Amino acid sequence: MTANRVGEQTAGSLALALLASCAAAPTTTTPPAPVELVVLGIAQDGGLPHFGCEQPCCVQARQSGRVLFPACLGVVDRRGDDGPRLLLIEATPRIEEQVALLHELASVQGRGRQPVDAVLTTHAHLGHYLGLAWFGREVAGSKQVPLHASPRFCAFVREHAPWRQLVALGQLAPMPFVVGEPFAPWPGLQVTALAVPHRDEWSDTMAFVVRGPQRAVLFVPDVDAWDKAPGLLRRLLDGVDIAYLDGTFYDGRELPDRDLAEIPHPLMTRTMELLAEVAAQRPGALRFLHCNHSNPVLHDAALRERLTARGFALAVQGERVAL
Numbered sequence: 001m002t003a004n005r006v007g008e009q010t011a012g013s014l015a016l017a018l019l020a021s022c023a024a025a026p027t028t029t030t031p032p033a034p035v036e037l038v039v040l041g042i043a044q045d046g047g048l049p050h051f052g053c054e055q056p057c058c059v060q061a062r063q064s065g066r067v068l069f070p071a072c073l074g075v076v077d078r079r080g081d082d083g084p085r086l087l088l089i090e091a092t093p094r095i096e097e098q099v100a101l102l103h104e105l106a107s108v109q110g111r112g113r114q115p116v117d118a119v120l121t122t123h124a125h126l127g128h129y130l131g132l133a134w135f136g137r138e139v140a141g142s143k144q145v146p147l148h149a150s151p152r153f154c155a156f157v158r159e160h161a162p163w164r165q166l167v168a169l170g171q172l173a174p175m176p177f178v179v180g181e182p183f184a185p186w187p188g189l190q191v192t193a194l195a196v197p198h199r200d201e202w203s204d205t206m207a208f209v210v211r212g213p214q215r216a217v218l219f220v221p222d223v224d225a226w227d228k229a230p231g232l233l234r235r236l237l238d239g240v241d242i243a244y245l246d247g248t249f250y251d252g253r254e255l256p257d258r259d260l261a262e263i264p265h266p267l268m269t270r271t272m273e274l275l276a277e278v279a280a281q282r283p284g285a286l287r288f289l290h291c292n293h294s295n296p297v298l299h300d301a302a303l304r305e306r307l308t309a310r311g312f313a314l315a316v317q318g319e320r321v322a323l
């Protein structure tokens with residue numbers, strides 16, 4: 001354990017005060033809420049089963065037909081007169097199945113070549129943006145789908161093949177947001193992008209806070225470590241009702257050959273240590289996703305029960321939050 005882990009603990013205690021101040025409890029409503037956030041995937045970039053893995057985690061998934069899509073959220077806004085508006089947060093390589101699930105959860109049909117109204121991407125790693133290619137001429141051939149991303153990400157898609165072809169042909173319309181400032185994919189839906197430390201070869205990396213009329217939800221699928229930027233966890237959780245957090249690795253047992261200090265993700269056990277008080281006060285508000293195919297939490301029901309007993313949760317593909 002490093003010295004600045006103490007600073008993380010402080011951040012966790014602060015986060016407790018901030019998160020606990022939110023009065024409303026998360027609920028699923030019937031009939032559906034006017035604005036809903038839905039979970040369309042909970043796995044790490046490669047999903048489950050994972051290309052190149054022949055360990056029991058993926059061999060068994062192939063045998064049983066179990067499939068977990070890469071981490072991805074959707075927002076359904078039913079307040080307009082022209083049918084629900086749809087926002088896709090991350091364009092993964094499983095975009096077809098995930099948008100089909102979004103349409104099913106939103107009871108939407110007939111969208112044709114404009115399957116969603118806008119797309120947000122956190123960063124340029126394959127599980128988070130390769131699906132943008134599906135908007136291109138080989139597949140949907142969409143028209144001017146707004147792509148809300150950081151200025152660096154937008155510059156990346158404008159400059160590099162194959163992405164620049166989608167921009168040139170008017171299939172995607174990159175719309176850089178200002179990092180740290182709220183923006184609106186459409187009126188009444190607010191998003192704030194916050195920069196987080198991560199392996200930033202092609203773009204920087206964002207977390208998103210999505211705010212509807214009732215709740216704010218944090219989405220931070222990839223982060224190197226909570227203590228890499230001072231006060232990061234506190235800033236991310238400020239005013240948030242539900243948080244979807246990086247749950248890539250559980251406690252390192254899934255990486256027996258790696259030095260724990262060099263794993264570029266906060267272990268779930270460490271995050272649970274830091275946020276223990278929040279979870280106890282607001283059970284179910286802190287939910288893990290972006291789980292690696294090897295993460296035992298995906299495969300061990302008893303472990304998931306212990307997680308729940310401590311007030312945390314594993315996100316579930318298809319779950320809905322009234323936003």
Ligand SMILES: [Zn+2]
Pocket residue numbers: 044045125127128221222290
């Ligand atoms: Zn990722």
Ligand SMILES: [Zn+2]
Pocket residue numbers: 050053054055056057058059293294
């Ligand atoms: Zn595997």
Ligand SMILES: [Zn+2]
Pocket residue numbers: 123125198222
């Ligand atoms: Zn990444």
